[in-house]
Amino acid sequence: MTLKTILMAGALSLAGAAASASCAFENTVPLKSLTAGFEAWKAATDAMAECGNFSASLDQEFKEKQPEAFAANPALYQIGGVANETLIPLLNAGTIRPLDDLVAKYGENLTPNQLIKIDGEIMAIAMMVNAQHLMYRQDILADLGIEEPKTYADVLAAAEKIKAAGVVDYPLGGTFKTGWNLAQEFVNMYLGEGGNFVDADNNPTINTPEGIKALETLKAMTAYMDPEYLVSDSTYVQQQFQQGKIAMANLWASRAAAMEDAAESQVVGKVKMASAPMGAAAPATSLWWDGVVLAANMSDEQAEAAFKVVMEGMDTEMVQANNDAAVWLVPGYEAGPLAAGAAASAANGARPYPASTALGILHSALGNGLSAYLTGAKDAETTLADIEANYITAAKEAGLLE
Amino acid sequence: MNFRTFAAFVGPSVFMMLLFIAFPLISVFVQSFYVTQTVYEVVEVETxxxxxxxxTCTTEKTSVPVVGEDGHVLTxxxxxxxxxxxxxxxxxxxWDALKSGSWSAFQTIDFWKALRFTLTFTLITLPLNIGLGLGIALMINNAAKAARGPVIFISLLPFIITPVIGALSINWLFRGDGILTAAMEWYSGRDIAMFAQAWTIELLMMLYRVWHVAPFAAIVLYAGLQTVNSDSLESAVIDGASRWQRLRYIVIPHLMPLIIFVSMIHLMDAYRVFEEVVGFSSQGHVISLQWLTYDFLVPDQAGNRSISRASASAMLTMIGITLLLIAPLRRTWRDHKGGH
Structure with missing residues (x-):
């Protein structure tokens, strides 16, 4: 193989990409995007790339890079992928632009549900929703005569039966990795109990009976989990499911498709999606959205080109090609059995993740403080009091609290 | 050497040290006394x-930062x-925890928890590092001439591996049903989870550190072994000294300055233990002082970094290292003075 052949092959593949591009227009403005790195973003940014002159960074550390990259002038990325929580730092810093004019001009295919409005202005375009919900092995539960668990009491009772039957290594899986994941589990549980995180003056309000209940449920679950739960993240739990090591978990809807991936999964067709188990007030989960923002620090024509590219990336065609990669909000999406869990959770009244500056600080404090309770170093009340104290120190340092 | 020449030689490196070491240190020191805060206002926002x-639309009072006229957030x-x-x-x-005599309550406070681990880690790995290093050095020294090159190369390998990568590979050997955990389970017939409790993680971290740094001690001590006076060794043999006695009374005293040197380097390095915490994702069970500083610097979910607390924690770490180094430094100083 000579250099010439390689160059030819390269040129051909480039030409091929250009020819197969299903983008409605040819983009001439160089554009870059920084988003999270899961399957749905891969699908969306691949579709955007078809317009040409576009390069995507799919990065697990995107939330640490985005605030600085968007604060630069001109911004280092024109297009950003955000969720409820990661929108807040950008919104606070004023580094993203309102999209009303662009939506009026090019957004004819968007549904009102996709428009994230802050104080009347459209600040982001959502493409999908995500939530943690119950996934369970219907073959195992049916064999043991267990009904679909509706509450955490049911989940624990089912786990006890599965443990007694000894059909899997661990009855439960959980995204309990210290840090963001574990804090998110608490947030879900606490929302399910009907708790509120901060009061109107940003003082923490988690050291409550609801908070203690949430902690106790989490701890009760750990008895049925892999003892190394403090290092297990979503991918680890997904793999445990795929390898048939666990029977139930409250896992992200965006991981559902992986259960049906015959190349990786040994449990194809055996995992059923159901509503997140109920807490005292609501399903123990929170609704998230993922979507796109545009940087403020760029010219109007760049913004126009960026918006048009984004619309191409989030169109019906892309969704039809990647129907099961996410629970899309884009027209043309057909909710299949994999979306049933997220849909049922929403129908049961799941609350959205109440993103705010205060909860951002509290989420980090929770991530650092919760493991002390699960390992038995502290009792529930001390744990919550210490997390509140940590939150207060951090919030004071940030200027949020006097 | 006259002063001009001396200054011309030393000047650039003094300048570099001021620029890259002294000024950043002073800056951290100053920052630890100041706090920079965002100015927030409470507004009613419909989201x-x-x-x-x-x-779903909700209207509620939330705190949002005030953006100044230049487009930047006011601080x-x-x-x-x-x-x-x-x-x-x-x-x-x-103090409350100590007064009530509760060590476990004391150990729930991040700084003291981190200090406890950092000190244990440093002081336990120190003798192991020196011991293993000396062992490897003696082994190389006693190896046949032809085998020395390959033996040195192999024993240096762990030192060449990037720390985080090394920690991750050990992590994967033991995580879940990793190869070595599976082997131990097979051998003992019990279910073993190395990452489920603090002490096993600490043990792995210490083993990893010793494995990683002992080659450095070995290579330094091996160099020292080349200069041991062979006359004294021969006379010791004639006097009927055993192998152990020769090591104890001739070789080790001769190597002492190097051992002190290796110890000091190790104390400084081990007190800043960080890669192990990241590589073993041990923060749920065990944290170190350096990791604490890092954690303050990582932005929380709202994008705030605790610069002031991170600076304070960094200063405290430095003070800790200085305190630890006093003992070996005094010894070196005494030897230095005694030698002249």
Whole structure:
């Protein structure tokens, strides 16, 4: 193989990409995007790339890079992928632009549900929703005569039966990795109990009976989990499911498709999606959205080109090609059995993740403080009091609290 | 050498040291006494987010930062004295815990928990590192001439591996049903989870550190072994000294300055233990002082970094290293003076 052949092959593949591009227009403005790195973003940014002159960074550390990259002038990325929580730092810093004019001009295919409005202005375009919900092995539960668990009491009772039957290594899986994941589990549980995180003056309000209940449920679950739960993240739990090591978990809807991936999964067709188990007030989960923002620090024509590219990336065609990669909000999406869990959770009244500056600080404090309770170093009340104290120190340092 | 020549030689490196070491240190020192805060105002905001089928809009009072006329968020910086140090040390809580005699309550405070681990880690790995290093050095020294090159190369390998990569590979050997955990389970017939409790993680971290740094000690001590006076060794043999006695009374005293040197380097390095915490994701069970500083610097979910507490924690780490180094430094100083 000579250099010439390689160059030819390269040129051909480039030409091929250009020819197969299903983008409605040819983009001439160089554009870059920084988003999270899961399957749905891969699908969306691949579709955007078809317009040409576009390069995507799919990065697990995107939330640490985005605030600085968007604060630069001109911004280092024109297009950003955000969720409820990661929108807040950008919104606070004023580094993203309102999209009303662009939506009026090019957004004819968007549904009102996709428009994230802050104080009347459209600040982001959502493409999908995500939530943690119950996934369970219907073959195992049916064999043991267990009904679909509706509450955490049911989940624990089912786990006890599965443990007694000894059909899997661990009855439960959980995204309990210290840090963001574990804090998110608490947030879900606490929302399910009907708790509120901060009061109107940003003082923490988690050291409550609801908070203690949430902690106790989490701890009760750990008895049925892999003892190394403090290092297990979503991918680890997904793999445990795929390898048939666990029977139930409250896992992200965006991981559902992986259960049906015959190349990786040994449990194809055996995992059923159901509503997140109920807490005292609501399903123990929170609704998230993922979507796109545009940087403020760029010219109007760049913004126009960026918006048009984004619309191409989030169109019906892309969704039809990647129907099961996410629970899309884009027209043309057909909710299949994999979306049933997220849909049922929403129908049961799941609350959205109440993103705010205060909860951002509290989420980090929770991530650092919760493991002390699960390992038995502290009792529930001390744990919550210490997390509140940590939150207060951090919030004071940030200027949020006097 | 006259002063001009001396200054011309030393000048550039003094300048570099001031620029890259002294000034950043001073900057961190100063920052630990100040706090920069964002100015927030409370406003009523209507937020609309996607629901499952229809949108949910909520109107509530939230705190949002004030953006100034130049488009940047307004901040204020004020002098807070030792407040950040107090926030890191949490002396009040620590004292209460100690007064009530509860070690476990004391160990729930981040700084003291981190200090406990950092000190244990440093002081346990120190003798192991020296011992293993000396062992490897003696082994190389006693190896046949032809085998020495390959033996040195192989024993240096762990030192060449990037620390985080090394820690991750050990992690994967033991994580879940990793190869070595599976082997231990097969051997003992019990279910073993190495990452489920603090002490096994600590053990792995220490083993990893010793494995990683012992080659450095070995290579330094091996160099020292080349200069041991062979006359004294021969006379010791004639006097009937055993192998152990020769090591104890001739070789080790000769190597002492090098052992002190290796110990000092090890104390400084081990007190800043960090890669192990990251590589073994041990933060749920075990944290170190350096990791604490890092954690303050990582932005929280709202994008705030605790610069002041991180600076204070960094200063405290430096003070800790200095305290640890006093003993070996004094010894070196005494030897130095005695030698002249």
């Amino acid at each position: 609309c987010t996607p629901g499952f089928l229809t949108q 204020t910086t004020e002098f807070v004295g030792l407040q950040s140090y107090a926030n890191v040390l949490e002396l009040g809580r620590a």
